[in-house]
Amino acid sequence: xxxxxxxxxxxxxxxxxxxxxxxxxxxxxxxxxxxxxxxxxxxxxxxxxxxxxxxxxxxxxxxxxxxxxxxxxxxxxxxxxxxxxxxxxxxxxxxxxxxxxxxxxxxxxxxxxxxxxxxxxxxxxxxxxxxxxxxxxxxxxxxxxxxxxxxxxxxxxxxxxxxxxxxxxxxxxxxxxxxxxxxxxxxxxxxxxxxxxxxxxxxxxxxxxxxxxxxxxxxxxxxxxxxxxxxxxxxxxxxxxxxxxxxxxxxxxxxxxxxxxxxxxxxxxxxxxxxxxxxxxxxxxxxxxxxxxxxxxxxxxxxxxxxxxxxxxxxxxxxxxxxxxxxxxxxxxxxxxxxxxxxxxxxxxxxxxxxxxxxxxxxxxxxxxxxxxxxxxxxxxxxxxxxxxxxxxxxxxxxxxxxxxxxxxxxxxxxxxxxxxxxxxxxxxxxxxxxxxxxxxxxxxxxxxxxxxxxxxxxxxxxxxxxxxxxxxxxxxxxxxxxxxxxxxxxxxxxxxxxxxxxxxxxxxxxxxxxxxxxxxxxxxxxxxxxxxxxxxxxxxxxxxxxxxxxxxxxxxxxxxxxxxxxxxxxxxxxxxxxxxxxx
Amino acid sequence: xxxxxxxxxxxxxxxxxxxxxxxxxxxxxxxxxxxxxxxxxxxxxxxxxxxxxxxxxxxxxxxxxxxxxxxxxxxxxxxxxxxxxxxxxxxxxxxxxxxxxxxxxxxxxxxxxxxxxxxxxxxxxxxxxxxxxxxxxxxxxxxxxxxxxxxxxxxxxxxxxxxxxxxxxxxxxxxxxxxxxxxxxxxxxxxxxxxxxxxxxxxxxxxxxxxxxxxxxxxxxxxxxxxxxxxxxxxxxxxxxxxxxxxxxxxxxxxxxxxxxxxxxxxxxxxxxxxxxxxxxxxxxxxxxxxxxxxxxxxxxxxxxxxxxxxxxxxxxxxxxxxxxxxxxxxxxxxxxxxxxxxxxxxxxxxxxxxxxxxxxxx
Numbered sequence: 001x002x003x004x005x006x007x008x009x010x011x012x013x014x015x016x017x018x019x020x021x022x023x024x025x026x027x028x029x030x031x032x033x034x035x036x037x038x039x040x041x042x043x044x045x046x047x048x049x050x051x052x053x054x055x056x057x058x059x060x061x062x063x064x065x066x067x068x069x070x071x072x073x074x075x076x077x078x079x080x081x082x083x084x085x086x087x088x089x090x091x092x093x094x095x096x097x098x099x100x101x102x103x104x105x106x107x108x109x110x111x112x113x114x115x116x117x118x119x120x121x122x123x124x125x126x127x128x129x130x131x132x133x134x135x136x137x138x139x140x141x142x143x144x145x146x147x148x149x150x151x152x153x154x155x156x157x158x159x160x161x162x163x164x165x166x167x168x169x170x171x172x173x174x175x176x177x178x179x180x181x182x183x184x185x186x187x188x189x190x191x192x193x194x195x196x197x198x199x200x201x202x203x204x205x206x207x208x209x210x211x212x213x214x215x216x217x218x219x220x221x222x223x224x225x226x227x228x229x230x231x232x233x234x235x236x237x238x239x240x241x242x243x244x245x246x247x248x249x250x251x252x253x254x255x256x257x258x259x260x261x262x263x264x265x266x267x268x269x270x271x272x273x274x275x276x277x278x279x280x281x282x283x284x285x286x287x288x289x290x291x292x293x294x295x296x297x298x299x300x301x302x303x304x305x306x307x308x309x310x311x312x313x314x315x316x317x318x319x320x321x322x323x324x325x326x327x328x329x330x331x332x333x334x335x336x337x338x339x340x341x342x343x344x345x346x347x348x349x350x351x352x353x354x355x356x357x358x359x360x361x362x363x364x365x366x367x368x369x370x371x372x373x374x375x376x377x378x379x380x381x382x383x384x385x386x387x388x389x390x391x392x393x394x395x396x397x398x399x400x401x402x403x404x405x406x407x408x409x410x411x412x413x414x415x416x417x418x419x420x421x422x423x424x425x426x427x428x429x430x431x432x433x434x435x436x437x438x439x440x441x442x443x444x445x446x447x448x449x450x451x452x453x454x455x456x457x458x459x460x461x462x463x464x465x466x467x468x469x470x471x472x473x474x475x476x477x478x479x480x481x482x483x484x485x486x487x488x489x490x491x492x493x494x495x496x497x498x499x500x501x502x503x504x505x506x507x508x509x510x511x512x513x514x515x516x517x518x519x520x521x522x523x524x525x526x527x528x529x530x531x532x533x534x535x536x537x538x539x540x541x542x543x544x545x546x547x548x549x550x551x552x553x554x555x556x557x558x559x560x561x562x563x564x565x566x567x568x569x570x571x572x573x574x575x576x577x578x579x580x581x582x583x584x
Numbered sequence: 585x586x587x588x589x590x591x592x593x594x595x596x597x598x599x600x601x602x603x604x605x606x607x608x609x610x611x612x613x614x615x616x617x618x619x620x621x622x623x624x625x626x627x628x629x630x631x632x633x634x635x636x637x638x639x640x641x642x643x644x645x646x647x648x649x650x651x652x653x654x655x656x657x658x659x660x661x662x663x664x665x666x667x668x669x670x671x672x673x674x675x676x677x678x679x680x681x682x683x684x685x686x687x688x689x690x691x692x693x694x695x696x697x698x699x700x701x702x703x704x705x706x707x708x709x710x711x712x713x714x715x716x717x718x719x720x721x722x723x724x725x726x727x728x729x730x731x732x733x734x735x736x737x738x739x740x741x742x743x744x745x746x747x748x749x750x751x752x753x754x755x756x757x758x759x760x761x762x763x764x765x766x767x768x769x770x771x772x773x774x775x776x777x778x779x780x781x782x783x784x785x786x787x788x789x790x791x792x793x794x795x796x797x798x799x800x801x802x803x804x805x806x807x808x809x810x811x812x813x814x815x816x817x818x819x820x821x822x823x824x825x826x827x828x829x830x831x832x833x834x835x836x837x838x839x840x841x842x843x844x845x846x847x848x849x850x851x852x853x854x855x856x857x858x859x860x861x862x863x864x865x866x867x868x869x870x871x872x873x874x875x876x877x878x879x880x881x882x883x884x885x886x887x888x889x890x891x892x893x894x895x896x897x898x899x900x901x902x903x904x905x906x907x908x909x910x911x912x913x914x915x916x917x918x919x920x921x922x923x924x925x926x927x928x929x930x931x932x933x934x935x936x937x938x939x940x941x942x943x944x945x946x947x
Contacts, residue, residue, distance in 0.1 A: 267925075267929055290736035290737045293736060293741060294732045294736065297746065297747070297748075298729070301747075457909055461902060461906045462902060465893075487915070488909075488913075488915070537884055
C-alpha cells in the first residue's frame, strides 16, 4: 500500500489550524487507499490517532518564519533606502552570495537531520507521497539537503504547499518586483539542480499561485482547501443568532473591530436577545499584539452570556462544534494582507452553508461575489423601475472639464492615462435604490473596477459617499452595485475607476436603474450568501442587514454551499496531488 | 479605618478636565470616604468658584506650572502634601504628576493612573518613566482606545490592568432638552481659541454668513491679533467671549449644533476624546465633528451628528452647510432624539463608572 506522509513541524498539539488541516488530509488519504503517516513537532504527545505518528521535528514553521522573512526585511530596507538603483544593481550581481550568507544553515541542517531520523524509520517507495502543507525556505532547503545525501529519499514525490504572500496588497503596489523575485528564484532554482528529486509546488489560492509563478522557476498550482464539512439538510437556527469570530486574536484578522461591532449592535440586537457572539480570543503570540490586548480588554466587559470569549485555541472537535453551531461568521480581515491569501475559515463557513461578512478586494470576497452580482441583477425585474439610463442617455467623461462624451465610443477604456470615467445622474422621482450594471468587453484585462457614488442634496451638498470594489469573475461579463439612496438625494455623481495601472478596463456597457419599492415595509436583502463591505465603519450596518434578512442569507448560503464543497474538500486535494505525481 | 483618597490633578479645577473631580467624587462615594484634590494654581487665574461635595481642595500656587521650572516646583510641593496625607488610594492625573509616585516613601494600597494625555507630549524622559510603572500603579484609565494602543506600543502595558472610560461627565438622566423648533437656529463652538483647535476657520470669509456663536478664551501665540480679529467679527459669526462652564451648560442646549474639532497635529489631538462632544450630546445638541476616531465611531453608532470628511476648511464648511440644510427636517429631529438615546444608552457617567467598578480593589 503506498504511503501518504504528511510532514508538519508546526503541529505540537491537537489544537489549531495545522492539526486540523493534517487530520482532514490523512483521513481522505486513508479512504483513498493510502497508508497515512503523520510527522510532527517533537512536542506532539497525542497517541490515539488512526495512523502512525512520528514526532521528530524540532522548530516550527513560525520559529523559522523570522528567518524565512529575511528577504522581506531586506526588500523593505531596500525600499526605504535612498539608493535604490545602485543597490538594485549590486543585488542583481551578488544576490546568490547574499542568499548564501543569509540562510541559517543551522536550522536547515536541523530540519535535514530530523528528516533523516524520520526516514530511518520509514522505508520509501516511488508511489509514496510526501506532503508538506506548511512549507517555507528552511523546510524545502532541508529536504534538498537531505536529498543530496540519501538516494532513497528521491523515490517518492514531494509536495510543498506555500500559503504566505510574497507581496501584500494588489499587483499595482508591487514595486521593484524583479528584485524580490530574483532572490526567491535563487532558492527555487536549486530544485532544478537536483533532477532526482521529484518535487511539486502549490499554493492554496489562484492569486497566490500567480504571485509565485512570477518567480519563473518551479511551477506552482493551486490546491483546494481540504478541511471542509458539507452542509446538512437541516440547519440549526438558534433562538439568538450566533455570530462567530474564529481564528486567533490579531489585527490582521480584524479582531480590533469586534468591540465596536458588538457595541453598535448592543441596544437593538444583543441586549434584546436577537444575536449573541462567540469570539475566539487567544493571542497569536504569547504577549499578544497591543491592539488585540486593548480589544480583548473591552470584550471582557460584556456579559459572558451574550459575548462568549474563548481564551484558548479550541481543539478540532471544539472548533467544529463552534463552527457548525454558528449562524453568521465574521471575517473582518485586513485587505492588504488578504488580497491573494486564502482563508480556511471562510471556505469552511461557505461549504457548511453559513452566511459570512468579508472585506472587498480580497480573496475572500472573490469566492462568492458572482452570487451577489446575479442576485442584484435580478432587482430590475423584481422592483419597480422608476428611471433608467443606458449608453444613449449617459454622458461619461474622463474629467469634469473634458468635452469628450465617452459613451459615444463603443468601449470606454480606463488605463493609467485615463483611470477614471465620471457622470452625473438625477434622482428626480425619489427612488429608493440605484442599480449599476457594468459590462466588459472580451478583451478586458483588468480584474476589478472601483465604483464611487456620491449622493448630493439639491444644493449639491454631499450626503453620502460610498465606494465599491467590484471584482470581475470568470464566466460573468458584468459586475453590479446596488446602492440604497438617502431620502434627500437629488443628484448623484458616479465615478468608475481602474485600480490597476498595468491593465485596462474595457467597459462595453453601463446601465443605471433607479428602483422603487413595492411597498414601504418591503424587506429587500441587498446581497446573497453573505455581504462584502468596503470600509470597516460599514461592518455593523451590514451585519444588521444579514440579521434582519437572515432567512434569505441562510437559504442562499446553503444553496451555494455545494459548489464550494465540491471544489474544496480533502479528497479533491489528495486526488490532485496524486494526479500530479503520476503524470511525471 | 476608612480609606483615604487623594488625587493629584494636573489642571486647576473648574478650568478643564471636569472628569477629574467627577472621578474623585465617584470613588469617594464608592469607598465611603472624603477626598482631597491637590491642584496646581496659577496666581493670575481667577478662582472658578466651583465646590465639590465631599472633596476638599489643596491648591499649590505656582506661577507657570506647565513650564519646566513650574512643573518641578509644583511636583516638589505636591509630593510633600501627598507624603503627609499618606493616602490609601491615590489618583495621579497624567504623566505630569507621575514623578510623585517614584518619590513616595510608601506606596498607597491602590494607585490609579488617569492617563488623560499622551506621555510623549512631555518628552523622552517621561516616556522612560512611563515604562517603569509596573510596581507603582494598579490601574490605568485611558479615555480613548487608540491612546491605549499607543501607550501599549510605546511603553508596554507591564501587566497593569486598564480600562477605557469616555470623558462623559453627564448623568444618564437627561432632561430639559429644548425642542428643535424652539431653538435659536444657531451653531455653537465652545473651547479655547488657539491654532491647534482650527478656530481660525471661523475667520474665513466664506463662513461669515453662517450663524455661529463662539465661546472661549483666546490662548494664541498671536493673542492680540486673534483677539482683534474675533472681536471684529460682524456678520453671522459672533465671538461671545468666555463664560463659566455652568453658564455654558445652560446656554448650549438652545443651539442647533455644536462644532467639535482639533487640528490633528499630534496624537493628543488626533485621538481626542473631547468633553464638549459628550456635553453637547447630553444637551440634545447634535455634533458636527472632525473625524477624530472616537467621535466618528460614536456619531456613526448613534447617528447623533455629522462627521466632516477630513480636517480641511472645505470639509468643515460643507458639513456645516449640510447641517443647516437638515435643520427643520425630520432628519434633524431624529438626530436630536438620537442624542438622548446615546446619552441614556452609553454616553453617561454611570455607564462609564460601571466599566470601572470591575477593576476597583478592596482597600
